[in-house]
Amino acid sequence: xxxxxxxxxxxxxxxxxxxxxxxxxxxxxxxxxxxxxxxxxxxxxxxxxxxxxxxxxxxxxxxxxxxxxxxxxxxxxxxxxxxxxxxxxxxxxxxxxxxxxxxxxxxxxxxxxxxxxxxxxxxxxxxxxxxxxxxxxxxxxxxxxxxxxxxxxxxxxxxxxxxxxxxxxxxxxxxxxxxxxxxxxxxxxxxxxxxxxxxxxxxxxxxxxxxxxxxxxxxxxxxxxxx
Numbered sequence: 001x002x003x004x005x006x007x008x009x010x011x012x013x014x015x016x017x018x019x020x021x022x023x024x025x026x027x028x029x030x031x032x033x034x035x036x037x038x039x040x041x042x043x044x045x046x047x048x049x050x051x052x053x054x055x056x057x058x059x060x061x062x063x064x065x066x067x068x069x070x071x072x073x074x075x076x077x078x079x080x081x082x083x084x085x086x087x088x089x090x091x092x093x094x095x096x097x098x099x100x101x102x103x104x105x106x107x108x109x110x111x112x113x114x115x116x117x118x119x120x121x122x123x124x125x126x127x128x129x130x131x132x133x134x135x136x137x138x139x140x141x142x143x144x145x146x147x148x149x150x151x152x153x154x155x156x157x158x159x160x161x162x163x164x165x166x167x168x169x170x171x172x173x174x175x176x177x178x179x180x181x182x183x184x185x186x187x188x189x190x191x192x193x194x195x196x197x198x199x200x201x202x203x204x205x206x207x208x209x210x211x212x213x214x215x216x217x218x219x220x221x222x223x224x225x226x227x
Contacts, residue, residue: 001116004045005029006036006062007078008054012101016049019105020112033057040066040073047116048075049108050095052086060093067094068222070129070165074115076108127162130222132201132209134162143201153178154197161210161220170217194218 003020007013008031020027028043030036033054040048040062048066052059059077066075077090080101087098096118097111127134131144139155141148150158156178161169171190175181179189198210211224 001025001046002044003027003112004036004039004043004048006031006033006039006049006054006059007051008032009051015105016108019109023109023112025112031055033059033062037062037065040071041069045073047112048073049112050075050077052077052079052090060089063090063093063095068130070127070162070222072126072128074118076111076115078103127159129162129165129220130207130209132162134159141201143205148200150197150200153193154200157193157197158201158220161218164220166219166221168213168216168219174218 001024003025005013005016005020005027007016007029010031013029013031017027017029028039028045030039034056036050036054037057039045050059050062054062063075063077066073074096075094076097076099077095078099078101079086079090090098096115099108099111125135125137127136133142134155135141136159141150141155141158157174160174160177174190174194178193194210194212198208201210202208207222208224209220209222211219211221213219
């Protein structure tokens with residue numbers, strides 16, 4: 001199990017990293033918000049422990065960036081202020097739990113274990129990018145709480161795009177993975193399928209998630225960096 005700890009206080013960070021190591025968790029510890037965001041977005045973690053008050057970038061901004069990127073890693077945020085507004089804000093932004101400083105390490109460890117169990121259960125059953133959710137167990141797609149009716153092939157196509165969110169997928173890969181066929185440049189099966197899926201997923205929303213990258217393929221991402 002790998003944990004990212006973003007905590008600027010040296011004493012607290014050292015104490016938590018040592019305690020988590022003794023409990024059997026590999027922990028990466030960074031002490032500023034920008035480093036925390038980069039680690040969270042580009043490395044794979046089973047849990048993120050995030051302080052709210054950080055230099056360079058605060059915890060709210062990191063949490064927002066992580067969830068907007070479609071990363072569902074369970075997140076526990078730490079706050080020194082026991083105010084309802086702070087707790088509500090964190091949970092609304094996508095945090096899974098919170099802990100008010102000062103806290104007993106035993107309580108933090110109990111919450112860590114609970115979130116790790118919950119996180120693995122959720123990862124196996126659910127994919128999410130921005131406000132688009134794909135429930136693999138129930139074979140159901142939703143965007144911003146609205147049900148999207150998909151055919152079996154459309155569901156398979158959307159699952160592939162979401163699992164590899166941010167990656168440009170060539171038509172040949174989509175053809176082999178979804179239709180189990182070799183790509184023929186003379187057929188427009190892929191284009192038609194993507195167009196139908198895009199109409200279902202993006203129609204009526206201000207932010208498009210499925211994008212065409214000319215000459216290369218298709219990509220699903222919240223912030224289209226390939227346009």
